Amino acid sequence: MKQDKKFLKELPERLEMALEILSNCELCPRKCHVNRLKSDKGFCKTGRNAVVSSYGPHFGEEKVLVGRFGSGTIFFTHCNMACVFCQNYDISQLGKGNEVSAQELADIMLELQGTGCHNIKIL
Ligand code: SF4
Structure with a gap:
């Protein structure tokens, strides 16, 4: 329960971080640097x-x-x-x-x- 509250408190900040990474994608070691928020696609062909x-x-x-x-x-x-x-x-x-x-x-x-x-x- 304590963990759930901590997670929920951190969620907006985690979301911001995730969106920032997607905007210049380095989610995996391929580091394509495409803007997936605009559905640009790198090696994995996955957009937004x-x-x-x-x-x-x-x-x-x-x-x-x-x-x-x-x-x-x-x-x-x-x-x-x-x-x-x-x-x-x-x-x-x-x-x-x-x-x-x-x-x-x-x-x-x-x-x-x-x-x-x-x-x-x-x-
Ligand atoms: S392969 Fe996909 S997840 Fe990995 S960096 Fe490229 S766009 Fe991002």
Whole structure:
């Protein structure tokens, strides 16, 4: 509970920092320096908003992670790694998915929580 209050107090400052980083993107070691707030795109081809391919309870992980109701998994498109052996190539490199706003992404997470998922996992 004390942690929650601390987090909520820090949230506006964290948001400012995140937006500043997005405006000259250095979110990952690629350091593309594009302005993602204007939906300019760097190596990962992701603009202002996330692109989600699919989401749902996932049972393909260790039992301790999936429990009875699954791990709440969200598949983002446009991975910045570009591994040649990627098993999700159509998602990670071809970008099969739909752009979602921050509110829509939050709604997806709450929906997964509502179905009983034990955690939220982003792939
Ligand atoms: S690959 Fe994407 S996240 Fe990484 S620095 Fe470039 S634009 Fe930012």
